[in-house]
Amino acid sequence: MVEIDLPLPRLHPVMLAGTGSDVGKSVLAAALCRIFLQDGYHPAPFKAQNMALNSYATPEGLEIGRAQAVQAEAAGIPCHTDMNPLLLKPTSDRTTQVVLNGKPIGNRSAYEYFRIEGREELRREVNQAFDRLAARYNPIVMEGAGSISELNLKDTDLVNLPMARHANADVILVADIDRGGVFASAYGSVALQTPEDRKCIKGIIVNKFRGDLRLFEPGVKMLEEICGIPVLGVIPYYQDIYIEEEDSVELSLKQRKAVQGKVNVAVVLLRHLSNFTDFNILEHDARVNLYYTNNVEDLLKADIILLPGSKNTLGDLYELRRNGVAQAILQARRNGATVMGICGGYQMMGQRIADPDGMEGDVCQLPGLGLLPVETVMEGEKVTRQVRFSFLESGTPDCTGYEIHMGRTSAVDGAPVAPLVYLEDGTPDGCVVDPKCAGSYIHGILDNPAVIEWLLAPYAEKLAQPALDYAAFKEEQYNKLADYVRKHLNLPLLYQILTKND
Template sequence: MTHPKKDSVRLAPIMFAGTGSDVGKSIISAAFCRIFLQDGYSPAPFKAQNMALNSYATPEGLEIGRAQAVQAEAAGVPCHTDMNPLLLKPTTDKVCQVVLNGRAKGNQEAYEYFKTEGRDELRKAVNQAFDRLNSRYNPIVMEGAGSISEINLRAVDLVNMPMAIHAKANVILVADIDRGGVFASVYGSIMLLTEEERKYVKGILINKFRGDIRLFESGVKMIEELCGIPVIGVVPYYKDIYIEEEDSVMLQTKNLQATYGKVNVAVVLLRHLSNFTDFNVLERDPRVHLYYTNNTDEIEKADIVLVPGTKSTLSDLYELRRNGVAQSIVKAHKKGATVVGICGGYQIMGMEVCDPNHVESSIERLPGLGLLPVSTKMEGEKVTRQVKFAFLDKKDICEGYEIHMGATTFVQGTQASSLNEIEGGLFDGCFVNERCFGTYIHGILDNKPVVDFLLAPYIDKISEETFDYKKFKEEQYNKLADHVRAHVDMDLVYEIMMQVND
């Protein structure tokens, strides 16, 4: 079959919904964003509601889920709030910060958020965001959330089947065969849908298969006979393709010990750690051995200690002081380790963090690590923006983004200087010396001059060449697209997407 061209036909939106959480919807959506781009279309991602601590600033200075920013990158387009109009950022097990169309609307308890009252306003907002996006791109690659069949939440669902029906999208149900029970999860998910909802499910994708796919050919036929819906592909599990993860559930598996022959970089494993994607570049850099830890001995063995962003600075600072990690960071620095803080980590490295108006917590003040001569006061207005900056007065123009609460100022009489000069005459961060500095800028490590500066004191341990992260990411998106394309019936996918749901 010859694939239809973007200028000859408009493809219906496609939604990748799941039998459950962590079945691979985000990665599959990113793969199809890149596939459609490769095939000459102008795709864009969309997820009506996302729950994650990993977020990103759009070019307009608004906030969306990082997963949709990654998918936009795979699609080759700038990210926009219309791609993720509703973002929930957990602050505790029961409370989330609600971000609507890129702006924080305050905190809300989960019980209150999921009540039917007030859903019409949110539903209208996410539907309008989709409509705007759909008028600008072709096709829209939609992502569901969690399970497609949470029947207890059907009346308040904004992101799965109600969104698919509004968008007139063709739904592909994604199932994770690696976790077991794939027949029950697929069949049960479809049977729990209403008769009207079931009409929109046009395909099934089996994800994370291990072994010889030929052994599952009979399983494919059984699923198709049981459900009356075609299986568009069985995608094998992969280990050699690196795409940003949506959440931090796997960080504990990266809790590895320091090793020899490379620069050992320890990321402090905070309870409310956010934007851990700041460190993906180092994780892939062949010169570096990166690991996440809150073990005091492993922190003290590191060449470089990175204090990451956090959704709850005061709470995590309190925990660091309680469990002895704060003292181990200071001790590591005294022994010669480089310590760098990003966003909340920058605040933690200062002399104090104050919250007199209880913006973030009931704690009004805590002493910081005392490594940077700055003081932070929590304020209600959130800063979200993309920035271009000069790092340490160098000529290279670097890029990153800010998402933070609070204002940080130098302590009077300090000898330290700003780390970055932002375009427009603003300054960011604090620089004490090459082994001690902090910044509000997420993504700062994606810039080669910054990483080279960070690793320079340990040059005697490095034998590998420098690392081009942007080129690496492009290679990974293409490898992912090739992997999925090789195991999915794309002719069938295009045939499905030329069907319009009435």
């Protein structure tokens, strides 16, 4: 008997919508991307509008939210701006930089952005991005934003139920039981929708459950009865699966202290810290104790101090001088600690930062930390690109990373500068003074083994554990996440929903 491989059925797009922010939509979307890939499909992620400081550069040199880049990685495909056509990057409590199809189009206040005028133009852009993506992939794993029941924003909503209607998507409501009030939040999220939107919601996932699952079995039945839709699964809280986070909500949990027997690496906790995923590899390296802090005493105990990127470099530099952290960094350097800056942190390490056109605010110039013989002038054009580079004098462009920054950094008049890296085309980047003092514009620079080993080499006596293969580690985590969600999700029912003709 000859076996015939039948083509897989076309699946409806699926949207993970939330009862609120930080309920776990992004990670569950990554899990579904990997599950569909494992099951033979060709999935892709999509989030019409994202608000995050953590972003990523696509292969084309355009900018998207980090979560969609992670989800694309879980799906086994290159990331693209169609996966996140609209990105909002807050520059202050009231204003945000708007990035459309990977390119910044200006700063807006919250009032300006959410008003109805001009909204349909943005709606056309995000709808067209989805349509292009849906023509190439099956299925599209969509992610909503915040709560789906913000009634005051319903007329201007681009990312939740209006997007689901355009996509003809099946909506799965994600509720966070760890916060409490899961029945009220789930029922209210469904009940507050219009009859048309309520029909889009096909199921519920209860996320972040702690304790014995059997205790919630009556709760599942109650939830199904009051909401009138099935519960597809109850996902227990986990602590041993590591997926890159998009927002800095969890950084408060990473404010550990220095310890004996490991290389203590302190990341300076900036108010506008961005792209903290630059340090994930160190967080999982058994040789390292990584912690985030702006405590002066904790910084002075570190072997290595890392200055991260910032969405408001001048504002954060001013704050470091005001709260004594700048002085602590300089004292740590004098005491023999390593100081390395990435992107905005690299700019801060120079002699000065000038902002003559007020790109970041009212401060037109500040002295830097004076650790590197360079200076920076802020400019309107943003650099976004993926790069290959050679590290130090290796000559072989076998390292990778990406740039997302505003500003041009150059040598102070007459000062010799030794570049930290050379891009594939021979362009120098960054500056190195000695093995314990350097900076670079390249995000993801630490994901390269050559850079990590150079950074840790001065502390060889503490390096008893083997180096981490970060690419293999991430693949292992995506597979662990997929296995975990499979175990607790009713996948046959989900596939039935995604293939049913209404």
